[in-house]
Amino acid sequence: MPEAPARRSREPRRVGFGHRLSRWDLKLSPYLYISPFFILFLVTGLFPIAYTAVISFMDWDLVRNTGTFIGFDQYAYVLSQPKFWIALRNTFSIFLLSSVPQLLLAIFIAAMLDQNIRAKTFWRMGVLLPYVMAPVAVALIFSNMFGDQYGLVNTFLTGLGLPAVPWHSNAFASHLAIATMVNFRWTGYNTLILLAAMQAIPRDYYEAAAIDGAGRFRQFFSITVPSLRPTLIFVIITSTIGGLQIFDEPRMYDQFGVGGANSQWLTITLYLYDIGWGQWNFGRAAALAWILFLIILAIGVLNLLVTRRLVRDEGSRTDLTPRQRRAAARAARAELATARTATEPATTTTEATR
Amino acid sequence: MTVNLSRRTKAFAAVAGAASFALIATGCAAGEDAGSDGGPVELTIATFNDFGYTDELLQEYMDENPNVTIVHNKAATSNDARANYFQKLGKTGLADIEAIEVDWLPEVMQYSDLLAEVPADVKDRWLDWKVDAATDADGRLIGYGTDIGPEGVCYRSDLFAAAGLPTDREEVAKLLEGDWAKYFEVGADYTAKTGKAFFDSAGGTYQGMINQVEAAYEDPESGEIIATENGEVEDLYNQVLDASATQSAHLGQWSDDWFAGLSNGAYATMLCPGWMLGVISGNAPDVTGWDIANVFPNGGGNWGGSYLTVPANGENVEEAQKLADWLTAPEQQIKAFVNAGTFPSQTDAYEDAALTDFTNEYFNNAPVGQILTDRANAVTVAPFKGEYYFQINDAMQQALTRVEDGTQDKQASWDQWVSEVNAIG
Numbered sequence: 059m060p061e062a063p064a065r066r067s068r069e070p071r072r073v074g075f076g077h078r079l080s081r082w083d084l085k086l087s088p089y090l091y092i093s094p095f096f097i098l099f100l101v102t103g104l105f106p107i108a109y110t111a112v113i114s115f116m117d118w119d120l121v122r123n124t125g126t127f128i129g130f131d132q133y134a135y136v137l138s139q140p141k142f143w144i145a146l147r148n149t150f151s152i153f154l155l156s157s158v159p160q161l162l163l164a165i166f167i168a169a170m171l172d173q174n175i176r177a178k179t180f181w182r183m184g185v186l187l188p189y190v191m192a193p194v195a196v197a198l199i200f201s202n203m204f205g206d207q208y209g210l211v212n213t214f215l216t217g218l219g220l221p222a223v224p225w226h227s228n229a230f231a232s233h234l235a236i237a238t239m240v241n242f243r244w245t246g247y248n249t250l251i252l253l254a255a256m257q258a259i260p261r262d263y264y265e266a267a268a269i270d271g272a273g274r275f276r277q278f279f280s281i282t283v284p285s286l287r288p289t290l291i292f293v294i295i296t297s298t299i300g301g302l303q304i305f306d307e308p309r310m311y312d313q314f315g316v317g318g319a320n321s322q323w324l325t326i327t328l329y330l331y332d333i334g335w336g337q338w339n340f341g342r343a344a345a346l347a348w349i350l351f352l353i354i355l356a357i358g359v360l361n362l363l364v365t366r367r368l369v370r371d372e373g374s375r376t377d378l379t380p381r382q383r384r385a386a387a388r389a390a391r392a393e394l395a396t397a398r399t400a401t402e403p404a405t406t407t408t409e410a411t412r
Numbered sequence: 413m414t415v416n417l418s419r420r421t422k423a424f425a426a427v428a429g430a431a432s433f434a435l436i437a438t439g440c441a442a443g444e445d446a447g448s449d450g451g452p453v454e455l456t457i458a459t460f461n462d463f464g465y466t467d468e469l470l471q472e473y474m475d476e477n478p479n480v481t482i483v484h485n486k487a488a489t490s491n492d493a494r495a496n497y498f499q500k501l502g503k504t505g506l507a508d509i510e511a512i513e514v515d516w517l518p519e520v521m522q523y524s525d526l527l528a529e530v531p532a533d534v535k536d537r538w539l540d541w542k543v544d545a546a547t548d549a550d551g552r553l554i555g556y557g558t559d560i561g562p563e564g565v566c567y568r569s570d571l572f573a574a575a576g577l578p579t580d581r582e583e584v585a586k587l588l589e590g591d592w593a594k595y596f597e598v599g600a601d602y603t604a605k606t607g608k609a610f611f612d613s614a615g616g617t618y619q620g621m622i623n624q625v626e627a628a629y630e631d632p633e634s635g636e637i638i639a640t641e642n643g644e645v646e647d648l649y650n651q652v653l654d655a656s657a658t659q660s661a662h663l664g665q666w667s668d669d670w671f672a673g674l675s676n677g678a679y680a681t682m683l684c685p686g687w688m689l690g691v692i693s694g695n696a697p698d699v700t701g702w703d704i705a706n707v708f709p710n711g712g713g714n715w716g717g718s719y720l721t722v723p724a725n726g727e728n729v730e731e732a733q734k735l736a737d738w739l740t741a742p743e744q745q746i747k748a749f750v751n752a753g754t755f756p757s758q759t760d761a762y763e764d765a766a767l768t769d770f771t772n773e774y775f776n777n778a779p780v781g782q783i784l785t786d787r788a789n790a791v792t793v794a795p796f797k798g799e800y801y802f803q804i805n806d807a808m809q810q811a812l813t814r815v816e817d818g819t820q821d822k823q824a825s826w827d828q829w830v831s832e833v834n835a836i837g
Contacts, residue, residue, distance in 0.1 A: 319813035
């Protein structure tokens with residue numbers, strides 16, 4: 059808010075240099091303080107992203123650091139490869155198989171940990187333990203368990219008289235196995251984030267609800283879930299990005315790390331890695347990297363919209379749709395503005411309509 | 413007051429920034445030293461897995477050349493080494509001597525002008541085909557050959573005994589003497605008697621077969637891809653898959669199941685390059701039945717092997733060449749063989765008793781040195797491997813796996829391979 063006009067009139071007409079400096083200081087210092095991150099990001103983050111974009115339009119030779127400009131050919135090549143579409147299918151399949159059960163389970167476990175139980179810290183640290191394990195170690199252990207002939211899971215299944223699952227030749231089975239590794243590692247991590255958000259919900263809500271006669275389930279769905287909205291959006295978006303970039307687990311799933319003989323568990327990043335570091339075609343790899351970036355961006359936006367719609371606003375008790383709500387808010391602001399302009403001089407209109 | 417604070421912060425940030433740049437700069441410049449004029453020199457050598465270059469061996473060279481200090485960097489796998497190599501080749505940061513594997517030699521050969529040439533006077537040290545593979549179109553040899561992978565046949569004598577087949581390694585060699593048809597014939601016999609698998613996988617066996625084909629996938633003259641029209645390739649494909657239907661354990665090499673199969677007798681034989689001996693004894697330490705026969709279907713075959721290269725833009729090219737020369741001399745190569753089982757590619761080494769008298773306790777005291785020498789001498793074909801050889805071969809390995817794990821039939825898998833090969837390039 060700018061100062062009131064009355065105070066402004068009392069200032070000296072001539073502004074001294076020291077004064078001007080201190081005003082700059084007030085305005086610029088915060089930006090200076092946060093600038094190291096952005097400078098670092100420019101150098102280490104933005105530059106590679108831009109450079110990747112440049113390379114993606116070229117036939118690039120990494121060793122000699124030269125390339126010839128060929129336009130959108132690399133993009134066209136990648137999009138025309140059947141392997142790309144299989145990789146896209148696999149990525150989404152593994153992403154859905156991991157993210158959905160993972161988040162549901164994480165909310166459930168977090169709600170349990172939020173209760174008044176004994177040895178709270180022990181249980182809370184316990185759920186985070188798998189996250190501490192290196193992904194490669196997790197993949198090694200699990201791919202051993204999911205061995206086709208001498209794996210633990212199939213030995214157990216055949217022991218029960220059930221047929222052995224072809225973990226490495228059936229696409230869906232391989233996705234399930236990889237999703238299991240991801241869930242094992244990330245459920246606890248998401249649980250703790252959701253738990254922290256749950257702890258921040260004022261206990262008065264629950265007390266009031268209990269007095270009103272709401273049961274545990276009603277409390278969970280009417281208080282806990284709506285209050286988790288911002289956290290849920292964060293968790294869903296991070297797990298979307300992570301899920302679409304999945305690499306370690308499918309790479310370690312078999313001995314070659316190229317996604318299976320029939321591309322059963324080839325994911326986009328695995329395909330990207332193979333083009334870049336297997337075939338040394340950095341132009342194509344860069345094009346694929348940008349395609350992946352755009353896909354993640356699109357899914358992220360979609361995610362945000364869906365999540366905002368599905369999970370209701372904290373404390374909102376209206377049946378209006380978001381569009382109706384926005385329209386109502388606009389109408390209220392306009393009304394306020396007209397009311398102010400009627401009573402006050404023109405100087406403040408800008409502020410009121412803002 | 414706040415003004416001062418902000419000024420100080422700026423100054424501090426500038427200092428910090430300068431300091432970090434200085435750190436990066438010194439990091440890049442580390443390791444350089446005086447040239448080859450007799451002054452002190454620090455040589456770096458980068459290898460992977462185990463080349464058999466122990467500290468004692470390198471110390472020997474340092475004792476002979478007091479002005480030289482050697483720093484040895486070992487990467488865990490050749491994949492790590494490969495990624496590092498191509499990232500830095502043509503720029504800076506590579507060691508004075510860099511080891512490369514024959515698997516990525518065709519890729520290295522595209523940049524042979526960035527590597528120092530091996531002096532002509534040592535060229536006749538190696539087997540001809542070892543030299544030819546690392547010689548570029550201009551006739552420059554850019555790699556100092558280290559080891560090769562002559563192949564024999566490893567077999568489980570206890571399983572052979574149970575099937576009523578001979579167990580003595582000389583008799584097994586006689587039994588398997590012949591072409592691939594003969595090998596699969598014995599396999600059919602074994603499978604009929606025991607109902608168990610004869611070899612580990614179609615992929616591993618195919619690797620032994622394709623390494624005997626002179627020009628499998630690409631035309632040596634034009635570099636054009638001929639894989640899909642090459643009748644020889646299709647014939648091998650059919651031959652190995654026909655046998656695989658009944659004789660293969662369907663265990664892809666290097667998979668967890670395959671390692672388990674090494675010790676639980678899932679298969680009775682396996683094609684065995686010299687370096688495979690260490691893999692078997694290391695992963696099935698409790699099995700006493702493994703043995704090696706001095707025979708290979710269709711004559712000799714070579715699988716794998718490495719070279720040392722000297723990047724031309726290094727700080728101490730001349731000194732590095734001297735060290736590479738010394739390390740790949742027959743005497744040192746035999747020591748490396750004793751240390752790590754890397755079989756020499758140097759012709760003089762094959763007459764040395766230290767090599768020919770070497771026996772391996774794990775393989776029932778088989779005269780491994782003599783057997784592998786014989787196998788190396790039996791190699792007559794040096795397959796041509798062009799720019800796309802390994803992409804095509806990888807796709808072929810996957811085609812074989814698709815049939816072995818039942819995802820596709822023989823024809824569908826072949827068709828998919830053809831379309832994949834057509835997309836390469």
